[in-house]
Amino acid sequence: MSHDPWVWISAILSLFIFSFLYRDNPFYKFAEHLLVGVSAGYYLNIYWYNGIYPNIVSHIIKEHNLLYIVPLFLGLLYFAIFIPKFSYFIRWPIAFLLGTASGFAIPAAFQARIMEQAKGTILFSPSSYNSPLAFINAVLIFIGVLTVLSYFFFSKEHKGGLKISSKIGIIFLMIGFGASFGYTVMARVSLLIGRLQFLLGTWLGLIKY
Amino acid sequence: MLQRTIPLVIVFVMGILTTLQFYIPHPISQEFYRTTIDWMNGISSMAIILAIGSLIKHHWTKVSRGQNVVYSTTTLVSLAFMALIGFIGGIGQHSLFQKLFENVQIPLQATMFSLLAFFMASAAYRAFRAKTFEATLLLLAAFIVMIGMIPLGYYISPGISQFSQWILDVPNMAAKRGIMIGVGLGMISTSLKIILGIERNWLGG
Numbered sequence: 001m002s003h004d005p006w007v008w009i010s011a012i013l014s015l016f017i018f019s020f021l022y023r024d025n026p027f028y029k030f031a032e033h034l035l036v037g038v039s040a041g042y043y044l045n046i047y048w049y050n051g052i053y054p055n056i057v058s059h060i061i062k063e064h065n066l067l068y069i070v071p072l073f074l075g076l077l078y079f080a081i082f083i084p085k086f087s088y089f090i091r092w093p094i095a096f097l098l099g100t101a102s103g104f105a106i107p108a109a110f111q112a113r114i115m116e117q118a119k120g121t122i123l124f125s126p127s128s129y130n131s132p133l134a135f136i137n138a139v140l141i142f143i144g145v146l147t148v149l150s151y152f153f154f155s156k157e158h159k160g161g162l163k164i165s166s167k168i169g170i171i172f173l174m175i176g177f178g179a180s181f182g183y184t185v186m187a188r189v190s191l192l193i194g195r196l197q198f199l200l201g202t203w204l205g206l207i208k209y
Numbered sequence: 210m211l212q213r214t215i216p217l218v219i220v221f222v223m224g225i226l227t228t229l230q231f232y233i234p235h236p237i238s239q240e241f242y243r244t245t246i247d248w249m250n251g252i253s254s255m256a257i258i259l260a261i262g263s264l265i266k267h268h269w270t271k272v273s274r275g276q277n278v279v280y281s282t283t284t285l286v287s288l289a290f291m292a293l294i295g296f297i298g299g300i301g302q303h304s305l306f307q308k309l310f311e312n313v314q315i316p317l318q319a320t321m322f323s324l325l326a327f328f329m330a331s332a333a334y335r336a337f338r339a340k341t342f343e344a345t346l347l348l349l350a351a352f353i354v355m356i357g358m359i360p361l362g363y364y365i366s367p368g369i370s371q372f373s374q375w376i377l378d379v380p381n382m383a384a385k386r387g388i389m390i391g392v393g394l395g396m397i398s399t400s401l402k403i404i405l406g407i408e409r410n411w412l413g414g
Contacts (some may be wrong), residue, residue, distance in 0.1 A: 010316040017320040021327060035317040036264075037284035041291025042310055044261055045300050051254025055247040071248040075255030088212040091412060093252050094221060095216035098411060100249050102400035103227025109400075113393025117386045137379045145390070152391045160414020161254050169387070174343045176384025178350025179376050181333075185351070186358050188326035195323050198316070209375065 001205050011203040014195055121145045145174040217406045224404030261288070350376055 002008065016031035056075070059068040074096055080089035124138040150162060151169030157165050201207045229247060230238045265288070268281035268349040295306040339345040357373020402408035 006312040010312045014316050014320040033280040033283040034287050037287030038291050038314045039290045044292045045295030047254040047257040051250050056251035064409050071251045075252045078259045091216040093218040099223030100218035102403045103224040105396050105400045107231035109393040109396040113389050117390050141383045145386045148387025172380050172384045174346040175350040175380040178347035179354045179381040182351035182354030192323035192326045195320050208262050
């Protein structure tokens with residue numbers, strides 16, 4: 001059994017969360033509210049040390065770059081929401097973030113989500129020319145991408161060829177969703193195994209690994 | 210003017226400038242990119258203060274009304290404690306802040322997510338019924354991927370693990386690519402609508 005007080009704290013808090021498997025209870029509620037508070041305090045520090053300070057404050061204090069007063073001013077406008085008469089000023093920082101994020105998103109989405117994916121679908125890897133199985137897989141991926149895209153094409157009624165194509169697209173989508181579901185369940189089970197290893201191994205010392 | 214026009218002008222100008230800078234490989238354009246990223250990170254980080262303020266207000270109201278006093282006090286005290294520990298002692302690798310993160314926040318979070326294994330299994334049992342061909346495909350794919358990932362699957366037949374990997378690499382990849390291309394087109398059209406002022410829901414009422 002561990003003699004480390006931190007291990008005991010972690011173990012007891014983990015048991016508080018697991019107690020929810022029986023039913024909702026005060027121990028679980030305490031742990032849940034503790035998690036919310038600790039996470040909020042954690043992210044407050046992280047955003048200060050990794051966001052506000054290096055990106056705005058240090059430029060003003062250390063480099064005396066007065067240009068950075070503009071984002072500081074825009075950021076402070078968030079608090080206009082607390083003054084009903086001037087609450088509309090909160091739209092200014094939101095407008096800045098929306099504009100820049102949208103502007104950055106256009107070339108990035110085009111490059112990473114469209115061009116690269118289309119390239120990966122159309123251009124076969126050199127290995128597919130030597131192995132018949134790899135060639136079949138490459139053709140299957142090509143057909144899969146086209147049919148899935150046709151399923152999401154709503155500008156024309158799904159009749160005739162488009163209906164057949166979208167039906168094949170559904171097959172690929174269902175296999176994809178099933179695989180994602182299975183993958184997610186396994187990831188959660190892996191987390192559960194990790195917690196049980198911690199409780200039975202690190203804390204109680206019942207299992208060796 | 211201050212309420213609608215200026216925010217729309219800010220969105221338009223910043224949207225056009227940040228799109229164009231991607232295609233202009235000039236030092237001025239690169240400097241503009243770096244400065245804008247700094248500003249974006251700084252301004253978006255300041256929104257956390259607003260979020261924390263809202264959380265404090267919510268729990269403070271509950272405490273003052275005498276509802277769930279113990280739990281709301283737990284949230285407020287742990288928030289203040291964690292925040293102060295970080296601001297006073299720093300967030301370095303061997304700091305108390307880091308110890309609290311590793312021994313309180315991570316175990317709580319990991320256990321909370323591991324609970325989902327039970328709830329997903331019970332929800333899947335109740336919701337999944339192989340009534341149609343598509344639903345059967347979904348169930349089969351999930352089952353093969355799950356069994357292919359554990360040693361039992363390999364012991365039954367090495368082919369199960371290979372088939373599971375094939376599902377992930379071929380049909381799953383095709384579906385994900387199709388979705389990704391669709392999402393990319395959606396992102397571009399939504400971004401253009403925001404920049405050009407066609408989409409104005411973000412301005413509120």
